[in-house]
Amino acid sequence: MTSRKAKPATKRPAASPSAVPSAAAAAAPSATSSAAPSGAPSGVPPGELTASVEDYLKAIYGIEQGGGAAATTDIASKLSIAAASVSGMVRRLADQGLVSYERYRGVRLTETGRRAALRTIRRHRVIETYLAQALGYPWDRVHAEAERLEHAVSDELVDRMASAVGEPETDPHGHPIPTREGVIDETQHRTLSDVARGQRSRVTRVSDEDSELLRYLARIGIRPGVVVLLSERAPFDGPLTLQVGKGSCQVGPALASRVMVELLPD
């Protein structure tokens, strides 16, 4: 439950007395796990989600962050599976009350689904951070390891790992770690591609899934916290010239779009 309180009763669309608010159904933010006799189709003992389901929820969460509902094909490509398989699974997720779903219209996480997604994301990022800080894992390999471990660790272990590395707020790639309570910073950052010529910016996050990209970024000195000056940008989506530390380098748009930054004054 990240968005404090959120919508339940407070956010009704004003005076309109028309008591036919469409299928507001899925919203039903029935508190935690308990009964929820009315809306909930079939209960899922929390913590009983399969690895697959957790992967779907994570994927859907990620897609929703960049727009409205998650489309079948987007989910499919993010998970590297066939779109047809997604259709089937999505129905099951809906049956479990984790997503709301209208055929041909995409998927949205319910509050329950969102919480489950954030729990998995927390696990993933805590594990990544722990591996890097406590076990000296290189930052380009923590993702793959966390991808498997996130489905196997207990809440207790995650909490112990988090506290062992000082309750970190971001993972090694700069992504925010949800709290135990499911609160996460959802600020959208712009990427290096959005930075104007002459602008200085500070790297906040980098895409973490591509190991090779991460190794390259490390080599040219780009990691969260580093300040970058975009000194030149070739036209037609050409390469950008960057000043990083006391060196400089040129990067293509594919890389630039994977580096998130915040603009610095002046």
Added chain:
Amino acid sequence: MTSRKAKPATKRPAASPSAVPSAAAAAAPSATSSAAPSGAPSGVPPGELTASVEDYLKAIYGIEQGGGAAATTDIASKLSIAAASVSGMVRRLADQGLVSYERYRGVRLTETGRRAALRTIRRHRVIETYLAQALGYPWDRVHAEAERLEHAVSDELVDRMASAVGEPETDPHGHPIPTREGVIDETQHRTLSDVARGQRSRVTRVSDEDSELLRYLARIGIRPGVVVLLSERAPFDGPLTLQVGKGSCQVGPALASRVMVELLPD
């Protein structure tokens, strides 16, 4: 994301565990089904075993340690599944060359199966040790956590954990940890039940699966390394009286049979 999609079977060559002392291997009399039949790629690149398969191999290894071939029902009860399910799985294990199997005659690990089992056992025990030593896990809870993690960790992570806690030779319950190369101390220890009255012995290992038992053992001071004097033994499989440290206690045969010891000279 997890890349499923196992179409072009192009996985890593699965780093072979270096110096393996000769593979006496499956050259045994008429190995059931040695190689993959033509056509269907039924070969299993090592390291691609499912969690279930790893559990079976571990169970079979454990049963073989206490006698010859592993019986279907023993495997079933160790894994808490129906005997019929074991029959089916065992056939699949044989197809993969992990066990040799003769109907109605029980199962034996092949050399390949044995190595796989030991790798899983190494993972399990390294994880247990790491959790206890590096993260302060209580010894009665490491087993359950390791039981899930053992199927998810990479070899690299296991090695890093092992080296972080000083390449331990035993887990927190005293069980020997196989080396990377699959070498393990298979000495059979006697249990407290086998100790004669007046004998002193040193605890070497304790059964690790029962969390309650472990808590109780901790309470009465029994852990690997501790010296115990068996001062009294009631007849008819009755309780034993032990001197542990400067205290004394009485324990029943169920507990005594779960504590492994080595006898001390008088």
Added chain:
DNA sequence: CTATAATGTTAGGGCGTCCTAAACTTGAAG
């Protein structure tokens, strides 16, 4: 050396997850 008990296997299902092929929806372009 038979009965019967213990043990093991086959038959027939079910669930979860994935796949390909084929049909259907939707939305945008003509």
Added chain:
DNA sequence: CTTCAAGTTTAGGACGCCCTAACATTATAG
């Protein structure tokens, strides 16, 4: 408004792993 491509769903399979029932084999006891 029709047409078509892109996106989505259904149909029909497959595989892994589990289950219960029923049947087969082996072991044991009289």
